[in-house]
Amino acid sequence: MSYQVTARKWRPQTFDDVVEQQHVTRTLKNAIRLNRVAHAYLFAGTRGVGKTTMARVLAKALNCEHGPTSDPCGTCSACLEITQGASMDIVEIDGASNRGIDEIRDLRETLRYLPSRGRYKVYIIDEVHMLTKEAFNALLKTLEEPPPHVVFIFATTELDKIPHTIISRCQRFEFKRVSLSGIVSQLEHIIDSEGISISSTSLLRIAKAAEGSMRDAQSLFDQVVAYTGAEVDDREVGHLLGSVGSETLAQCLSAIIRQDAETALRTVDALQDEGHDAVAIIRALQEGLRHLIVLKTTDHPADLIPLSEADIDLLQQVAESASVEDIYGLFQVLVASEQSLRGAGNPFLVLEMAVIRMARIGRVSSLDSILGVLQNLEKDLPNPADALRPMDPVPALPSTPEPLATPAPVPPPPAVPQQAAPVDHENHEKPPRDRPRPPASPLEPAASPVPKAEPVPEPMPTLESVPEPVAAPDDFWQALQENVTERRPMLGGFLQPGQVLTHSETELIIGFAKGDDFFRSSLMDRENLSVVQAAAEAVSGRSLEVKIVSLDDPKGHRNQTEVGSVETSRNTSAHEALQQRKREVIQSVVDIFEGTIIT
Structure with missing residues (x-):
């Protein structure tokens, strides 16, 4: 022979x-x-x-x-x-x-x-x-x-x-796999010597089907020539090799992107009638989506897409009607569907459901637009720190500090009629003389007013019989944490679970709950405590003795802290609403991308 x-x-x-x-x-x-x-x-x-x-x-x-x-x-x-x-x-x-x-x-x-x-x-x-x-x-x-x-x-x-x-x-x-260009170049040399007419599109299909094997490519070439003769037709090559044609692939992808489920299903059904199995169809769709992403992200896609110029132009028209996020979302659906095909009794049913889902998934918003929505939501909602500040105007501080006297017990305020005179916030009028207030430090803001209908509680004993604690405003506590963070970032995080129990002219006592013993013991270290004391003196402008105590201390700090925590929890509803809205938006992003939050 x-x-x-x-x-x-x-x-x-x-x-x-x-x-x-x-x-x-x-x-x-x-x-x-x-x-x-x-x-x-x-x-x-x-x-x-x-x-x-x-x-x-x-x-x-x-x-x-x-x-x-x-x-x-x-x-x-x-x-x-x-x-x-x-x-x-x-x-x-x-x-x-x-x-x-x-x-x-x-x-x-x-x-x-x-x-x-x-x-x-x-x-x-x-x-x-x-x-x-x-x-x-x-x-x-x-x-x-x-x-x-x-x-x-x-x-x-x-x-x-x-x-x-x-x-x-x-x-x-x-030995390495032979590249597509290497296989095509060798086949072109063979057809020139053999006198066979075949297009570059068919040679690319043969090279892709060979999967890097030169011998497989030459065997497929012999099979194609035996089937079609010396004049090779591109359509007959597609039927013989079992590959999905570029025109059919572009038609199916275009229908999916346009959310035309009926046309996409009919195209898949036609491919099934031609003899393509479900795995071959889903892999062809994956490869087509890959080509669309390459067309959207590179300036010279011909170097990365093993197709003819006519096929690339056909896919370019499909790529113009979708974003990279849309294409990537469709690709993820196909990847998950391919896993389901392996154990499915009816693979084509799984394929059809995947096509319908891709056609109904809708457009995917970019991450930049989602972050923009989150930022706008944060701007529209009130600042939680502002909700915790006292609403009454703060009287002007005297220019010359006066010596502090030992605070005396404050008598209960007289009864005030229901029709109280309004306070002129624009002129910053001083409170009436018949409303006594405890003497305020010239270097710290005034404390929140005592409720009118209840008497002022008696001074609560603290460690070493310290005087009655003065409630520290939130801006002092926040400024203290920021100053400590600048000096030593880790200590700033340790301060967050703490609460100010006493903030007087000479003393600052910070309490921690029983579950925060690690932070409390870390801050009680001599070196760390000196950093906190230096930050407190820098913020308040005076010499302070800083003490770190437990809220379960038997000398009475616990009751005072519980009262302050009730007021704080009542004023943080706006902050919780903001966090809840953020969680809803993040969950919607996870649902769209079918992702998992990694903590």
Whole structure:
């Protein structure tokens, strides 16, 4: 039979003929030129990338009559015998058929014989990973120290199944998958020599279906030519290879983006009638969405999309009607649906539901717009810190500070009629004389007014019999935390769960709940306490003694703190409403992207 398949007819005969394995060919050519040929080589890689071909070319280069040479002539008797597979010095062994220890023992017996004609006796063992453990062990000693006229070349597609003791005795080369451009270039060279008419679009489809294997691409090329003849039609290539056409793919994606579920379903149904399975359709849609994102994000998409210019222009029209966020959301739906296809009893039903969901998912807002909405919500709501401040006007402080007197018990205020005179906030009138107030420090704001209908509580005893505590306003507490944070950021965080119990002219007492003992004990450290005291003196403008106590202290701090906590919780409703609104917006974002909040 005179006909030979393309893979055999166009098998490379020299190192330069091998496609896209320069890291291997350059090393072997230099090794021959420098007389540094190793005794064992291991070629690993996927199918159809040139492992066995490279082994034959190396054997030819070592035994060529004009060599050893990095460029065998291919015309001498030694080269012709190796090309025809008739050389007695080149032994090719199938590892799957000769995998036992007996075959390896027979091989070891033949090693001591010299080559019949050439310089080297080359043993090529294909699919070497199929050898048994005992066979590998029998080969170890011989592989490490073979006779000087013997060269071993192993080829495998599963490198992980070879023992490390074998790998360490060989020079290992990992062959790469052949790129689309490399396969297309080789096929174009073949069709020019064969006189076959085929478009670049069909060549790209053949190269994509080969998945990096040159031999698979050449076999598919033979199949296409046998199906269509010398004049290859693009549509017939699509039917033969089972790939989804670019026009059908663009029509389906356009319907999904336009939220036209009916058209999308009809397109999927038509693909099913053509013989495409659900997995092939969903992967074609994924690849199409990938092309759309590339078109939206790069200036030169032709370098990254393995399609013809006409197909790229067709997808460009679809990409203009969607944003990157929309396309990425659709891609996530397809990824989740592909996982469901594996265990589904009716894969096409899962595919149709995924198409309907993508057509009904709606447009996805960008993260910038969502953040803008959150910022606008925060601006519109009142500031929680402002809600906690006293509403009454603060009287002006005297220019010259007066000496503080020991605070005396304040008598209950007289009864005030219900129709109280309004206070003129614009003129900042002073409170009436018949409303006594405790003397205020000239360096701190006035405290919140005492309720009119209730008497002022008696002074509560504190540590070391300190005077009656003066409530510290929120702006002092906030300023103290900010000052401490500037000095030592970690201490600022430790202060947050605390509460001001006493803020007098000479003393500042900060209390912590029982569950915050860690923060309290950390702040009671001598070095940390000195930082807090320096910050308190800087904020208040006077010398203060800072004390850190527990709210469960038996001397009475607990009751006073509970009263203050009730007032604080009543005034923080606006802050809670803001946080609730933020949580609702964040949850809506999570629902849209089907994400998970990582804390």
